[in-house]
Amino acid sequence: MMNLLNEILRHNREFLDSTSQEHGDEPPTVSKVPTREIAILTCMDTRLVNFMEQALGIERGHAKVIKSAGNSISGMFDSVVRSLLVCIYELGVSEIFVIGHYECGMAKTTSESLTTAMLSRGVSPDAIQMVRHELEHWADGFSHPVDNVQETVSMLRMNPLIPKDVAVHGLMMHPNSGEVEVVEVGYEL
Secondary structure, eight states, X not given: OOOHHHHHHHHHHHHHHHHHHHHTTSOXXXXXXXXXXXXXXXXXXXXXXXXXXXXXXXXXXXXXXXXXXXXXXXXXXXXXXXHHHHHHXXXXXXXXXXXXXXXXXXXXXXXXXXXXXXXXXXXXXXXXXXXXXXXXXXXXXXXXXXXXXXXXXHHHHHOTTSOTTSXXXXXXXXXXXXXXXXEEOSSOO
């Protein structure tokens, strides 16, 4: 039985061979600067992979896409915010879209459920204790996907490191149909 790594490597080789046949020895280059000047903060949910972009008309090179569990941020300089700062100041992003989705698994995740799972996998109680406060704030703070989008948008708008001329929008997506609903608009329509 082929393991997953071998399967991925085989597929990559086939991909490279097919693109080489299409484009010759020089594959097409795509700029690292997003041509639509947008950054998307969304959830890591597998149902959104290649689906969200298609539903929104986002193609390769159009946007910076940052994924985190529950499209959440945990502080004014966490890793998501740092990525957004690079997007804004180095890559010309002028709008941020926080895109949550219905049926988000984070709504059922708790610090207790994560702690139990970590302990059962052999993580030391001392290690968990080191992050208990952050774990509780993050996991227990998420209750409803729409509320979370609104809170994330608010936190980004209030962040003094993000310029006021960067529009921050909040959207909700249905993970099965792809329908999008506006929750927060960063400027007047």
